[in-house]
Amino acid sequence: MRAPFLNLLLMASCAAASFAQAQTQGQAIAPAPQTAAISPDAIKQREQELEAARARQKAAEEAQAKLKAEIATLGQDRTQLNQQLIDTAANVRTVEAKIDEAEARLKTLNGREQQARSSLDSRRADIVEVLAALQRAGRRTPPALLVRPEDALQSLRTAMLLGAVVPELRGRAETIASELGELVALRKSIASERDQLAADRDKIRSDQTRLTALVDERQRQQASREKDLDAENSRAITLSKQVGDLQGLIAKMEQDLQSAAKAAEKAAEAAKQAEAKAAAAAASAKPGPAVFKDRSRTSPAILFASAKGLLPLPVNGNKIRDFGGSDGVGGVQKGISLATKPGSQVTTPCDGWVVYAGPFRSYGQLLILNAGGGYHVLIAGMERISVNIGQFVLTGEPVATMGSTSQVASILATNASQPVLYVEFRKDGTPIDPGPWWAANEGEKVRG
Template identity: 30%
Template sequence: MSRRLPLLAALVAIGFLGLPATAQAPTRFETAEQARAALDAARLQQRNARARGERLERQAARGREASEKARAESAAMAARVQQAEAGIDAAEARLALANRQRLALDRELAQRRTPLVRLTGALQSMSRRPLALSALQPGSLRDLVYTRAVLDSTIPLVRERTAALRTDLDRAKRLESEARQALADRRDSEAALRERRKQLAALAEQERLKARQAAGGADREAQRALVLAEQAIDLDQLIGRLEAAGSLRERLAALPGPLPRPADPTSASVSAPASPLASATEPPARYQLPVAGEITAGFGEAGTSGQRQAGLALAARPRAQVVAPGAGRVVFAGPYRGYGRIVIVEHASGWTSLVTGLDTLDVAVGQDVTAGSPLGLAPARRGEVTLELRHGGEPVNPLDHLR
């Protein structure tokens, strides 16, 4: 019996050791369900960003024109940045889940700790009592026989409980391993993010320089956009004036050149103007959300002021990469009256996108962008980036046109 009890006590004591402490999980997850939902969303965003990056890299490799190739390369790098950001979100959600499960297991073990500690202490005390001393004391032999009978019935129960504790400890080790792996994945994603942001910043600067060199009137257009921003009463009026200017520019660009004088003026005829094709009203061929994040306010929802939401509000992680939702031309880029820095992209066929809530900008007025081209970064603190899609000045739900 004296040989079995120390071993038994050691097995039970294993269950009372504190579980190893892991790094603190992000506090933005109030429940395990929120963490699981965030993990699923981050993994989906990671897959989508990887697919976009691979598609844009293939497009850049096939590109013949230098400007088209450069835009595709810049958009591909922005997609890789968003992929790394989603990887960080996924690692943080995995870490939060592992820590929550570890703490729940620790609380469960604590509930079973007190009775087993008392039993183990009593058994160890009896095991240290010399057998000769038990024989000399009155009643000790009877107590010894009684103790042996109690032990014969108690030891199987203790063995059963220690087996359960060993299973729980194995589970705790797995949770610790998962948490450490999540931390390692987060560090790797953060390192990749820093490197890709450096490369993206260099590509974005090259794009801005090329845009200035290619468009001699870009400075005049930027000044005109600033004047319109100062004159506009609100954001709706600014977008309306920019759309009017864009429509005028499209009509002027579509005008035919001078027709040659006919040899016989009397036989000349004027053809009727062609009716617009159905494709002239189609939305952008590729359209995406400007930033990865949860939709906190949907299209048409009533805000605190009672006014209906004209677009989508997305919760962006700090310094998240913001990209162009569709191909087009930047007609405004700069700060505007409480909206932070905003970007207005003019698409074909009378479509316009407005992105607000940026902290830094990587584009300039007059610059051509493709779907996924970098526009800038979200603020350093977690906030909202909004997206509005309009056609002919009327707000349209962007979710209906995501491709």
Template identity: 25%
Template sequence: MSYRFLVLSVIFLTSFCSVSYAETDRQKIKAEITQANSSLKKARDNSNNIKVVIDKNKSEINRLSRKQYDAENKITSITKQLIESNKTKQTLTAEVEVEKEALAKQLLAMYSSGEESHLRLLLKQDDPSDISRTTKYFEYLNKSRIDRIKTVRKKLTRVKKIEGDISKDRERLKSLRVTLGDDRKSLQSELNKNAAALKQAKRVEVSKQKKLNTLKKEEAALQAVFEKLIRAQKAQAAKEAKAAALAKKKAEAKKAPAKVAKAAPKATPKAAPKSTKKSGKRTTLNFTANKPFSSLRGRLSWPVKGTISKKYGSARNQKQKWKGVLIKAPGGQRVHAVARGKIEYAGPLRGYGYVVIIQHDKSYRTLYTYNRAVYRKTGDIVQAGDVIAAVGNAGEDEDTALYFEIRKGSVPKNPAAWCK
């Protein structure tokens, strides 16, 4: 009986200990899960805070880049003005010297003829007609001398004013150069902050899948911008077509000019653009405003000087491909419009930095992203070669580069087939 009791007691104690250990394990696991969730929340909050910092830095970089660009343009303008002012001053100074020399010769001639030349003529008792002619000659000489003196005074006054303007321009130039130097230091400081924030953002990335999801969202946001622009273009075209149809209907309602109204559309078919296409093939570098974008295939200039690091169609990651080209270029380098067009979008877009989208003819558009700053605004008309932005960071990459796309509608085209 006692043996049996002893066995039952051992079994009971063993079971109790097992239950106790299992409960302890559950508590440990629960604590670890809570800690992991807390760490994940902190990581997400940190990541969001870093993105806010990056966006703020990008905005400041854009402001400073624009300020620097404006200052450089002013310096160039004032420098040209100084060169022109100096040229004018040299010309006027030379003219004053000529006038002075002529006056000196006149005074010398006057001195040689004597101070009382009129009296001497009368005392000589020469022919009155000779005296009259000589007197007239002296009057002309005196008038000429007075006119020369006035001219010299005017030119000296003008030279003095130009010298004053030159002095002011030099002071302005000096001040602008100091300001530009300070702005460059501020810009470099912001770029350094941005680079540090980008490195920190890389360290807090949770996984490759999260990064892929972010890229997909950013690409979808960019695609949404394009689709919005295309819808607006179609709506405008439909509105214009409706207005044209209404105008045609009103014209047909009038009996007398009905035939004339029918003849008018024949005068404006789309024959002119075809001839423009043919003439466009003869031009290689000079782009004109009336040249269709489609005729510039293979003759467009690249938007920035650099090295293509990512080709069109190459793998961006496991599930995405590049729809344009990535051109490595120094940060701050000027980005140029490749053809004439209207800026449809100019501003920041998450994941793409500062973005510029230019609409060309026949639904063609060009896209310029990863800019640190944009120098134009929505609605501006730009010509081929016009500066529109400055090169910035390639997304989360530390390298500076420009991402460039060409699209017809929403369909991407290979930029290498269009640019030489």
């Protein structure tokens, strides 16, 4: 009875000793390909694959048509459209964060798996010694067999029951079993993380498709309200080339450009109205996030100065430079810089009117919002902006997407190959520290 159990341990130990090597060398040598006629079964299989591809394409087209019809219906109700825009953008940013976290966990798990493989590989001498002892104790030479780590672990557990027969080997078997058990658990965790990551990527593709349709509908409505939109945008780009700094750009836009001037005028009027409301409600509690729930509003929910501690950061990423720090060329940073993933969704941190949207000097694509009360919010470094001058946008509304590389000048970016979003707050033309405005739960790692 001893020999079969000892053979199991021998096979399991062989697997443990050669497992790492088998992963890199492959477990079998594939025969050389041969040229042969395509069999009827192969032709049938290809036809089935083609039919399946056609079915998937048809399903995608039907889903797209249904989505367009749904968005068109939503477009008739501005409040619902705004709600869907903000909710879908929030979903995209949430899934972006989940994907980042899953990728980080996978990186850690892969590192631990490699360590487990290396540990087993380094124990070859010990395993060979155990094998030699077991081979002498057995009645016949065990077969050479490669098995999965799960099989090796089960064999070890079975063989360890023979501790009374071979007590001197029990300790070594326990150590090998522990390492194999860890490897099995790690591989299961990695498979689970990869499945979840694939599901999240499918979801974000679906959400991004929906978000694109929503943005297109929003811009279609905006274009119908602004008949001379293209001419206004062209004139804005021309004006931007005539000024040398951001303050000059803001002043030029709000003075010379019709839609930007209207936006500035509305911002001033809204600020006066908000000040009157704030004075009447001075004795009430400090405003909270609930003030932004009204999606039908056409002016800021509260005074920008009263929004401290309430505003979300506009993108998922890591803060690499803060206000007041070095800008890398001997100057002082006038805003914050956030390193992001390629294609990340950018949303508005506050309510406001768009007074500029387009390229500007070393900032790449630049978006300027008039938040009222003399406050302006500048967001730069995106690859594509999806709003137009004169639009009123709500907190959390999607306004742009990041590219695959840095669009901001090198003085604002730590790594030129990584997308970087630059955010600056200004009060009466002077840059101010945006720190007090960010929501307390945001921290260095933006959650969205």
